[in-house]
Amino acid sequence: MAERLLILGGTAEATRLARQAVDAVGDRLDVITSLAGRLDPPRELAGQVRIGGFGGTAGMVEALRDLRIDLVIDATHPFAAIISANAAEACATAGVPRLMVIRPPWQPEPGDRWLEVESLAAAAEALPRIARRAFLTVGSGGVDAFESVTGVWLLVRLFAPPAGPLPLAEHHVVVARPPFPLEDETALFGEHRIDTLVCKQSGGPTDAKLAAARAAGARVVMVRRPPLPPGERVATVDAALDWIKRAISA
Ligand SMILES: NC(=O)c1ccc[n+]([C@@H]2O[C@H](COP(=O)([O-])OP(=O)(O)OC[C@H]3O[C@@H](n4cnc5c(N)ncnc54)[C@H](OP(=O)(O)O)[C@@H]3O)[C@@H](O)[C@H]2O)c1
Incomplete structure (x- = not known):
């Protein structure tokens, strides 16, 4: 058998x-x-x-x-x-x-400006000190952690449309599924004048957003793995x- x-x-x-x-x-x-x-x-x-x-x-x-x-x-x-x-x-x-x-896990390259944090809550806490326009790629389950963030405009990428309004101050939602080609990521950073990327330390091949952040001179807030x-x-x-x-x- x-x-x-x-x-x-x-x-x-x-x-x-x-x-x-x-x-x-x-x-x-x-x-x-x-x-x-x-x-x-x-x-x-x-x-x-x-x-x-x-x-x-x-x-x-x-x-x-x-x-x-x-x-x-x-x-x-x-x-x-x-x-x-x-x-x-x-x-x-x-x-x-x-x-x-x-x-x-992903590794920073020379010149990358990473701030590594232990949790989404720590990322949210850091944002107002270091960012004006941030790109959140933390998944639909991670958005709530940024509820208290004010003074930072947020671009939020989700794989599926949200069920209702997001509990965030100033923000804009883009709905898209991977793969995310580098040209598209670079265009998003430029179009929305992103100065900070927030992401989880997922690792793997989907690192075009990190390359786009590097090219744009944007900072990366990297949430460490559990x-x-x-x-x-x-x-x-x-x-x-x-x-x-x-x-x-x-
Ligand atoms: N977290 C991320 O960033 C992320 C990103 C990409 C893909 N995913 C995938 O999405 C799924 C859910 O992620 P999560 O972060 O919500 O997981 P999680 O917090 O570890 O799991 C929450 C609950 O979802 C159920 N579950 C999770 N994965 C399952 C699976 N493969 N088969 C059956 N039940 C499962 C389990 O329910 P019960 O306790 O009832 O068994 C589990 O207790 C995972 O399979 C993961 O591989 C997650």
Whole structure:
């Protein structure tokens, strides 16, 4: 009987891993990707898909048993801290091997002006001291942290239109989904005279906004990643595939 892999997804890496696992070992492995369900699932997702929260750690333990999962790969976003902590605990409880795929963080380049902060709240606190016109790329869940900011005009980029008015002083919303080409990012910085970019330390290939900030001489307020749960981790999809191959031939 084929073994069963659960990928905790919601990232480009998770989508690529599902494709590569199905292509490489799909005859010996059932691949199931789990998504939170906040956005439409990627159309090209290979294998099976389950959508929606598990109901905390206890719900995930139950799901691992119901779905007869043999292996878990946590390929969620570096800021998706709750699901990663739940996965660590649930896999330990259920005795299921777990690997984390953690993309390397971005590094500042010579001349970059980064202010690294511990949280979105700290970013909001710093903004009035250093910015006049800031570009917020912190996701819809991060906007509320900037509610108290005054005296700074905010350009807010969201992947989907907001459900209602945002709780912000002077601002403008742009709705767009990645990829964000460098020319478009550069044009946004110029058109809106952005002097400060606020972003989470996501890492990965979507760094055109950092290049555009550099070209515009804008400062970057970089929100550091939350701590990871303990456990084995790799930086690339290829390394995760090797882990899968070793696990299913063991
Ligand atoms: N945070 C970001 O900046 C960011 C950026 C890009 C993509 N994403 C993706 O968006 C999803 C949600 O991110 P988040 O920051 O809201 O996560 P989170 O704060 O760690 O998780 C909140 C809750 O959402 C559910 N959940 C999250 N990821 C799930 C998954 N892959 N499958 C099933 N349920 C999931 C879980 O509900 P239950 O407790 O009910 O199980 C979890 O407790 C993640 O899958 C992540 O990979 C996040």
